Amino acid sequence: MAVVEVRQLEKSFKGKEAVKGLDFELQRGKVIALLGPNGAGKTTTLRMLSGLLKPTKGTIRFSETNENEDIRNHIGFLPQYPSFHSWMTGKEFLIYVGQLAHLSKDEAQERANELLEKVGIANAANQRIGKYSGGMKQRLGIAQAMIHQPQLLMLDEPVSSLDPIGRREVLQLMEELKEQTTILFSTHILGDAEEICDDLLLMHNGKILESGPIKELQIKHQTSLLEIIIEENPETYIDRLKAFESIEDCKLEKGKLLVAVNDMDKARTQILQAALQEKWPLIKFELRRTTLEEMFMKVVSG
Numbered sequence: 001m002a003v004v005e006v007r008q009l010e011k012s013f014k015g016k017e018a019v020k021g022l023d024f025e026l027q028r029g030k031v032i033a034l035l036g037p038n039g040a041g042k043t044t045t046l047r048m049l050s051g052l053l054k055p056t057k058g059t060i061r062f063s064e065t066n067e068n069e070d071i072r073n074h075i076g077f078l079p080q081y082p083s084f085h086s087w088m089t090g091k092e093f094l095i096y097v098g099q100l101a102h103l104s105k106d107e108a109q110e111r112a113n114e115l116l117e118k119v120g121i122a123n124a125a126n127q128r129i130g131k132y133s134g135g136m137k138q139r140l141g142i143a144q145a146m147i148h149q150p151q152l153l154m155l156d157e158p159v160s161s162l163d164p165i166g167r168r169e170v171l172q173l174m175e176e177l178k179e180q181t182t183i184l185f186s187t188h189i190l191g192d193a194e195e196i197c198d199d200l201l202l203m204h205n206g207k208i209l210e211s212g213p214i215k216e217l218q219i220k221h222q223t224s225l226l227e228i229i230i231e232e233n234p235e236t237y238i239d240r241l242k243a244f245e246s247i248e249d250c251k252l253e254k255g256k257l258l259v260a261v262n263d264m265d266k267a268r269t270q271i272l273q274a275a276l277q278e279k280w281p282l283i284k285f286e287l288r289r290t291t292l293e294e295m296f297m298k299v300v301s302g
């Protein structure tokens with residue numbers, strides 16, 4: 001079941017389209033990565049979903065809200081550059097945020113203690129935020145976004161500014177929080193997405209180019225390539241290779257023939273038979289797989 005359904009979502013800034021007609025759904029209980037290079041439109045999309053920015057066009061429908069209900073009751077948001085009152089302690093800050101979210105003082109206190117424990121900074125509860133490390137601030141930011149038990153937690157680049165240890169810890173925390181809420185987080189690092197997400201929304205130039213379960217996308221984009229090295233005049237073999245129906249394309253790159261195949265078994269047999277019969281000066285014949293990462297890099301590099 002979808003937590004949120006987005007249809008034809010658009011946003012322009014002074015006539016410049018930042019988000020160009022998005023259609024997607026977020027499935028309950030999943031961790032979804034909104035993946036894309038700088039300027040893809042990730043922040044703009046998250047800000048529209050969180051109610052901070054008005055779409056130019058399109059609809060965002062949360063499954064558990066009524067027409068006139070404030071969607072902020074159902075979502076938690078951690079911006080890319082959160083601002084904290086550095087003179088407050090972590091606990092004071094969470095109680096303050098809890099009361100802003102309409103919890104009573106007692107409820108806010110109870111929830112603050114619970115969350116400080118959950119995000120792993122209970123030992124720094126009474127320390128001023130100004131003394132927190134980047135990772136601790138990010139944990140506190142996640143706790144503030146979770147204060148009212150939202151059905152959707154949105155995190156804008158939650159690990160980008162962290163060192164490898166902080167990054168690992170926050171990713172682990174997100175993995176744990178998955179039990180309680182659906183999580184949508186933006187990143188430009190495929191590795192982060194691959195590590196913890198179930199589903200992927202791949203965004204580029206304001207559009208979603210790919211979406212779905214990451215495992216399915218990995219399989220979909222895993223294509224087979226053969227790398228062949230022929231000692232003399234490799235360019236003269238291109239047309240010969242392209243003539244096989246099992247071969248989709250062939251090009252010469254840095255002295256290697258890169259052959260895209262549609263039927264690996266057939267291609268292997270056909271090429272090796274021809275090489276034997278026609279005495280090709282074959283040096284190397286190797287299988288290479290392209291991955292989601294290569295697909296992503298291709299998209300990112302335009």
Ligand SMILES: Nc1ncnc2c1ncn2[C@@H]1O[C@H](COP(=O)(O)OP(=O)(O)OP(=O)(O)O)[C@@H](O)[C@H]1O
Binds near residue numbers: 017040042044
């Ligand atoms: N308030 C604004 N006014 C004008 N243009 C904007 C505004 N906010 C975003 N943009 C433009 O919209 C496009 C998408 O920006 P956005 O911040 O959503 O991308 P992003 O994918 O989050 O990038 P990053 O990873 O760098 O944060 C960019 O071209 C950006 O310059």
